[in-house]
Amino acid sequence: MNAIEIRNLTKFYGKSRGVIDVNLEVKEGEIFGFIGPNGAGKSTTIRTLLAFIYPTKGSASIFGMDCIKDSAKIKMDVGYLPSEVNYYDDMKVKDLLFYSAKFYKKDCTKRINELCDIFELDLNRKIEALSYGNRKKVAVVQALLHEPKLLILDEPTGGLDPLMQNRFFEVLEQENKKGTTIFFSSHILSEVQRICDRVAIIKEGRILKVEQINTLRTTRYKKIVIEFKNAGEVNAFDMPGITKVEKKNNHVEFLYAGDINTILRKLAQMNISNLLIEEPSLEEIFIHYYDKGDE
Template identity: 60%
Template sequence: MSVIELKNLTKQYGKARGIENVNLNIEQGEIFGFIGPNGAGKSTTIRTLLGLLHPTSGTATIFGKSCFEHPEVRKELGYLPSEVFYYDNMRVIDLLKYSASFYKKDCTKRIHELAEAMNLDLKKKIDDLSFGNKKKVGIVQGLLHEPKLIILDEPTGGLDPLMQQKFFELIREENKKGATVFFSSHILTEVQKMCDRVAFIKEGKIIQLEKISTLQANNYKKISLETKSSLDLGVFNLDGVSNCKMKGNTANFMYRGDINTIIKRISELELLNISIDEPDLEEIFLHYYEKES
């Protein structure tokens, strides 16, 4: 069953770019990653899906229903926006109880469990909280009613590494209980740790859809090396090598494939220096974007 289904979803802001012909199907029980640089269209897609923005064309459904035509479907989901804003004079516990009142169920125990897990002081006023602690409030608010679908838009901003780890543990627990997770981020490593599949979006368009297992099995490496003598132009003429830049006795390139193959070729050289790193997200996007052009 498709929990989320987007068909040619388009949102235009006059002459400004929004999203164009976004097509996605997210199955029940998946943790699905939606990744792209800031401004790529991630939040626009999510807000249009939720009925917070009206699409220019195309359709978006949750559990087979449009949020515009069936707003009650939102009761089955938890949503954490990239930025959270609250009434400052409320205490955390009062805000969360108010949020829980919309679901017509007793969420008191769950609120306290989540607050303890996230080290959140329920007695504090909202305006006394740091940005990171306000994000914790948003996390508890999104999970307190044990939703069937969890939508997370850049969820870790403001959280320290320990809280990020606890947050991901919470999400995994919810997924094990049957929740589907739609997880937007611009941080590739987060998505790689959490997700089953991932869609890449750039400039409002989906440019690649992959299983994480495939992404990991054929992971990109960023290789830079320096040799004792000048390099021949054909030395890295191998499948999987891209964006190769050579100058004198230095070479910089991207490699995707069996790491043993490239290491065997490099071992034939007399090296002065070498580094093998994970490429940053922009470099991976550039490769996908050029491939799709």
């Protein structure tokens, strides 16, 4: 059974576009990345999954149950981490967490304490008085405290410092080992790259591609950076199969999608001072997909 299934989902807010014809399947136990720039439709998709908003067309299901009809039942097993954290201004951290826990009809005290230790969260502070990052930590604990089978994370790391981000990813990996499915929405590709098995790329409301993170990274593309001894060769440099060319002084970098031997033979004839051949970052591939989408 799939943890999440989205079928032909379309959402318009009046005339403005939310998402168009989105189809996605997230398998149980998977960490699924959902990337795209701001305004691409990531939050719209998530908000439909959680029945905050209703689809214009199409449908979605979680664990085989309809997202709209069975919404309350589904949420028993779902933890949601919003991108913007807004909590009741009269509550302390512990008030909010225990209020949240009550809805799941089980004792979450132990888990709350564990998580607050991991994220160094003071239970007795007023939420209103917390910094942005600390408020995000409250949201993280709130999403995890009932040990949900599906975690829906919308831009989860915003506001967390690198140390806390690391702990957060460690916790996610532990949860995933226990069988938790994770739907990870982000515009920061390095974090998706770090943790996800598969990734869907969304642009202007449409899904461009769904790929294994490995294939996405290793297909054809190599990122190549060359430093020439003299600047004249930089301007002259060109060959089939290169994209995203950036030339600066005696320095050129690009993505290469051809036979690696061809380019090595060509480079051998040139006067080079430094050479770097590496896996392109997801970011670079991603931008490449975007350009193709534009064509």
